[in-house]
Structure formats: structure tokens, C-alpha cells
Amino acid sequence: MELLERSTKAESPGVLKAGNSPKSLAYWQGRKTEIAQIQQWLTDENTCLIGIEGIGGTGKSMLATKIYDEIAGFPKRFWADVSNGAGFSDVAREVLTQFGFPVPEQEAQLVEALVRCLRSGEFLLIIDNLESLLQPDRQWGSLFYGEFFQTWIESGGNSKVLVTTRERPELKGFEWLPLKGLQVEEGVALLTALGIKGDLAEFVELVDGHPLLLRLVADLLKEEYSQDPDLSRLADLGLGNLRQLLTDPQVLGVHRRENVGLVLVLDASFARLSELQKTLLQNISVYRGAVDSAAAVAVLPGNSEPEIEGELRNLVKRSLLIEQLNGRRRFRFQPVVWEYVRYKAGDQTQAHQRAIDYYRSVAKQPPWQTRDDVQEYLEIFYHCYQLQDYNSAFDALRFCDEFLTLRGYYIDQVELYGQLVSKWQEIGDRENWNYRASLTSLGIAYSSQGQYQRAIEFFQQSLEISRDIGDRNGVGNSLIGLGNAYYSLGEYQRAI
Numbered sequence: 208m209e210l211l212e213r214s215t216k217a218e219s220p221g222v223l224k225a226g227n228s229p230k231s232l233a234y235w236q237g238r239k240t241e242i243a244q245i246q247q248w249l250t251d252e253n254t255c256l257i258g259i260e261g262i263g264g265t266g267k268s269m270l271a272t273k274i275y276d277e278i279a280g281f282p283k284r285f286w287a288d289v290s291n292g293a294g295f296s297d298v299a300r301e302v303l304t305q306f307g308f309p310v311p312e313q314e315a316q317l318v319e320a321l322v323r324c325l326r327s328g329e330f331l332l333i334i335d336n337l338e339s340l341l342q343p344d345r346q347w348g349s350l351f352y353g354e355f356f357q358t359w360i361e362s363g364g365n366s367k368v369l370v371t372t373r374e375r376p377e378l379k380g381f382e383w384l385p386l387k388g389l390q391v392e393e394g395v396a397l398l399t400a401l402g403i404k405g406d407l408a409e410f411v412e413l414v415d416g417h418p419l420l421l422r423l424v425a426d427l428l429k430e431e432y433s434q435d436p437d438l439s440r441l442a443d444l445g446l447g448n449l450r451q452l453l454t455d456p457q458v459l460g461v462h463r464r465e466n467v468g469l470v471l472v473l474d475a476s477f478a479r480l481s482e483l484q485k486t487l488l489q490n491i492s493v494y495r496g497a498v499d500s501a502a503a504v505a506v507l508p509g510n511s512e513p514e515i516e517g518e519l520r521n522l523v524k525r526s527l528l529i530e531q532l533n534g535r536r537r538f539r540f541q542p543v544v545w546e547y548v549r550y551k552a553g554d555q556t557q558a559h560q561r562a563i564d565y566y567r568s569v570a571k572q573p574p575w576q577t578r579d580d581v582q583e584y585l586e587i588f589y590h591c592y593q594l595q596d597y598n599s600a601f602d603a604l605r606f607c608d609e610f611l612t613l614r615g616y617y618i619d620q621v622e623l624y625g626q627l628v629s630k631w632q633e634i635g636d637r638e639n640w641n642y643r644a645s646l647t648s649l650g651i652a653y654s655s656q657g658q659y660q661r662a663i664e665f666f667q668q669s670l671e672i673s674r675d676i677g678d679r680n681g682v683g684n685s686l687i688g689l690g691n692a693y694y695s696l697g698e699y700q701r702a703i
Contacts, residue, residue, distance in 0.1 A: 230272040230529075234400045237393030238270055241384060245274055245369070248382050249281075249331075255363040256356065258337075259371045261386035263543035264419025264469060267371035268335050270386065274369065281331035281367070290336035290542060291495045294618045295351035297578065298334070306330060314615045315656050318355045326364035336542065337372035345377045351618065353378065373542075388416030388465070401425040405438030413453055417465045419526070419541065423472045426526045431479060444475045473547045476525055483510070487518055488527060489552035493559050495589065497531055497539035505565035506558045559590045566590070578616060581607040588623060597630050601641040608648065612655070620652035628665075637672050643681045646672070650688045659692045666692065 248254045259267045275286060285305050287298050299317040303310045308324045311317060325332065340349050347353040353376075359368060360380035375383065389397065394411030397418070403425045414420045427444060428436035441449060453468055477485065490506040491498055500516035507515065519538045522528045527544055531537045540548065549555070570583035584607045591600035604623050611620055624645045631642040646669035653662035666688040673681030693702035 230268050236397045237389055249367050254382050256381045257369040258381040258383045259386055260375055260383055265386045266418040267386055271333050271371050275333055281329055284331040286333050288335045290339050292339045294349055296618045314617050318351055318358055322358050322362055325366035330366040332368045334370045337370040338374050341376055389418055394421055397421055403436050410438050414468050415465055420468050422526045427476050430525055446475050484518055488548050490558045492548040492552055493555050493562050497537035499537050506561040559594050563587050563590045575610050597627055598641055601627055617652045617655045624649040638676055643669050643672055647684050654692050659696050662692045
């Protein structure tokens with residue numbers, strides 16, 4: 208329950224899923240009131256930021272897809288799924304490129320460039336799964352997002368930015384649409400379209416019209432009782448006490464009741480899977496984004512790719528995975544289902560190690576041209592970090608560090624080296640060369656962004672540790688960093 212009620216947090220910058228919405232509008236029902244409200248905001252010249260907020264599975268991304276696909280106006284539109292914690296620089300660069308605007312070489316200029324781009328025309332930018340960018344205190348976990356939203360609020364324009372999120376950021380200027388479940392008649396229409404029989408209205412009311420819960424129940428019934436998918440069959444699936452549990456006075460609040468219902472239905476769905484399907488789901492849950500059958504086989508060796516792809520498609524039929532067809536067939540989790548499966552998986556050490564081996568086998572060798580060319584090394588970093596193997600994570604990052612520097616991906620360097628520094632500070636591993644190198648690299652990345660005071664803090668830490676343990680090379684590197692930072696601040700005597 209605690210896992211489902213908290214937002215999904217990415218541990219490090221992930222792949223930006225950009226372009227058109229991956230959601231299918233098949234079986235779409237209702238939401239006329241919500242669509243009308245968003246349409247009104249989209250035509251209001253005083254509204255520049257719109258937020259759709261709701262718990263997992265209420266259909267936030269589906270509603271945003273409906274707007275994205277069918278709303279009038281906005282000749283250019285862009286969909287950014289940041290569920291993997293994509294860095295701001297990736298989003299900004301991709302939007303600027305797609306909208307036909309020049310991409311500045313300096314990362315610190317991206318906020319201004321993106322705002323200027325949006326002000327120049329009537330564009331629609333949708334940022335899906337915004338909660339992945341937030342820390343537990345609702346502050347931004349990734350640099351520059353807060354600055355972009357604040358600047359956009361202050362400047363505005365004819366373009367609109369719409370976000371979906373499970374929790375609101377600490378930022379004024381949004382028009383918020385709290386998204387609830389479907390109306391009873393809408394939920395009945397959905398179950399009817401899915402071929403479900405029984406007292407549909409009573410069931411929709413019981414689960415407060417929660418769309419994902421309705422889909423999970425419908426798909427479970429159709430898979431298990433294809434000839435007679437009637438709600439009365441729920442008892443045979445171990446859900447006979449669903450009403451009793453959901454109406455228990457200890458289950459307080461509509462959201463709490465919906466989450467209890469999700470856990471119960473996911474338990475029932477999971478119990479009906481084959482052992483291969485259970486293991487497959489648990490093992491691919493170590494990946495952060497969509498996976499193809501080759502990546503799935505890599506964490507579940509001993510099975511053929513066609514067999515695994517068939518099982519993945521069977522899991523789609525149960526709404527436990529979502530299928531994407533964008534050049535090649537890929538599969539991903541709903542965030543709520545992902546949290547549930549990761550909880551069921553428990554210790555995933557072996558699966559993380561297999562994911563590392565897989566990424567090493569497909570990683571591109573230099574020369575590299577784009578950030579996508581080094582993404583496998585960033586995924587290796589992520590999995591090593593999850594295994595608490597921080598030295599191997601450092602090695603993966605160090606391998607592509609020069610490329611990230613030359614291409615100006617300083618935000619990625621700040622976030623990734625920052626994670627390593629935090630962990631080594633907790634451990635107190637002062638004599639580890641990788642720790643001192645990470646401090647220096649962090650200082651260099653902050654200097655490259657023009658944040659010289661922050662850079663000086665980390666160069667000073669590196670200098671202090673290097674002097675304490677007699678590392679003359681470390682002392683030299685720290686002093687060089689300090690000199691450059693003070694020079695950039697115009698403090699030439701201190702630099703000398």
C-alpha cells in the first residue's frame with residue numbers, strides 16, 4: 208500500500224520518451240466535463256500552465272492523450288514522458304529540435320531558449336508523469352525544471368504547457384484539474400465495451416470508477432472466463448470479499464479505497480499467472496523504461512525470444528503491461544503496476560546484474576554523436592548504483608564523461624556525480640580515489656554551468672581530503688579547479 212501511494216522516483220537521469228503519446232484511446236469513455244475545462248484553459252490567454260493531478264491509474268495520461276490527439280489549434284505539439292526522470296536538457300533539446308529552433312551550445316542557456324521558442328508561436332507541450340522529477344518535499348530533483356516553469360509563468364505566451372502528475376510541485380501559477388474516477392454511466396459503458404456482464408453500475412460505484420482497476424478486473428475476467436466474463440465470477444478468483452474490504456470503516460478515504468482495490472485485484476491477477484509469466488514480470492521490472500523481447504530474454508535466460516515476446520503480449524491482455532509499436536515492439540509498465548511488481552520481486556540482485564551484462568553487450572563504442580549513443584553506459588550506472596556497487600557505477604560514468612563534457616551535458620554530470628558523492632559521504636570512504644575524483648568532477652560540472660560558488664564548495668572538499676591522505680595529484684587537480692572558479696568570478700588574486 209505504501210509503495211502504491213507514493214510517487215515513482217527515478218534514481219538517476221533516464222531516457223526521455225519523446226514524440227507522440229504512447230497511449231491508445233481504444234475504449235475511451237466520457238470525461239466531457241474535464242475535457243471542456245481543459246479546452247477553456249487552452250483558449251484563455253491568461254493561462255499558460257495546466258496540471259492534471261490524480262492518484263495512479265485514474266487516467267491522467269489518457270486524458271492528456273485525448274487533448275493531444277484531438278484538440279483543435281496548436282499546429283506544433285510535443286509529448287515528453289519523463290517517468291524515468293529525464294533531465295531538463297534532454298527535454299529542452301528535443302523540443303527545440305522538433306519545433307525547428309536552434310539548440311544553444313551552453314546548457315545554461317536552454318531555459319531561455321525553450322521559453323523564447325514557446326513564446327514565438329502556438330505550441331502545445333505535454334510533460335507526462337511530472338512526479339518523477341520531484342523529491343519527497345515536492346521540490347525539483349532535476350536542475351533547471353523549476354527555473355523553466357517559473358520563467359514560463361512570468362513570461363507566458365500563446366503556447367500552452369500541460370503536465371500530468373501524482374503530486375503537485377511547490378509552484379504557483381498552475382491551473383489544476385484534480386482527476387477522479389469515471390462517472391457511473393461512463394464506467395458502465397467501459398465495462399460493456401470490454402464485454403463484461405453482471406451488475407456493472409454497482410461495481411463501478413464500489414470502486415469509484417477507477418479506470419485502471421476496471422480494466423484490470425475486466426481483463427482478468429476475460430482471460431480466465433472468456434465464455435462468460437461475469438462479475439459474479441470474481442468470487443472464484445479470490446475476490447469474493449472485495450465489497451466487504453472496500454467498505455470496511457478502517458479503509459478511510461476514496462483514494463485509500465481505490466488503492467486497496469488495486470492491491471487486491473493485482474494480487475488476484477498475479478496469482479493466476481504462470482510461473483514463467485510471474486518471473487518474467489518481476490525480472491523486467493529492473494529496467495526503467497520500455498523493453499523489447501531481447502532485453503527481456505537477457506534477464507530471463509534459457510527462453511527463446513519469440514516465446515518471451517508471446518508471453519509479454521499475453522501480459523498486455525491482462526493490462527499488466529502496455530505495448531508500444533513505434534518502429535519496433537516494446538513493452539512498459541503502468542507506474543502503479545511497476546511499483547507492485549517490484550515489491551513482489553523482492554531482492555533483484557541477479558536481475559540487475561543480468562541487465563548490466565546486457566547493456567555491456569549492446570553498448571555503442573566511440574566515437575559517439577548524441578546522448579542516445581551513451582545511454583547504455585548511463586543504464587549500467589543506474590543498475591550498478593542499485594546494487595550499491597558505486598565504484599562500478601563511477602567507472603561506467605567515467606567512460607563517457609569526456610563526451611558528456613564536450614557535448615555540454617553538465618546537468619547529467621551534476622546529478623550522477625552528486626549521487627555518488629552523497630553515498631560515499633554516508634560511507635565515509637575518504638581514501639577512495641573515485642570519491643575524490645567525483646568531487647572534482649562535480650566541481651567542474653558546476654563551473655561549466657556558471658555556478659562557481661557551488662563548484663568551489665566541492666573543490667574545497669576534494670582539496671581537504673587529498674591533503675589529509677597525502678594525494679598530491681588530488682591536491683593539484685583541486686587547486687586547478689579552485690583557480691579556474693575564482694578566475695571566472697573575477698577574483699584574480701585568489702585565483703593566483
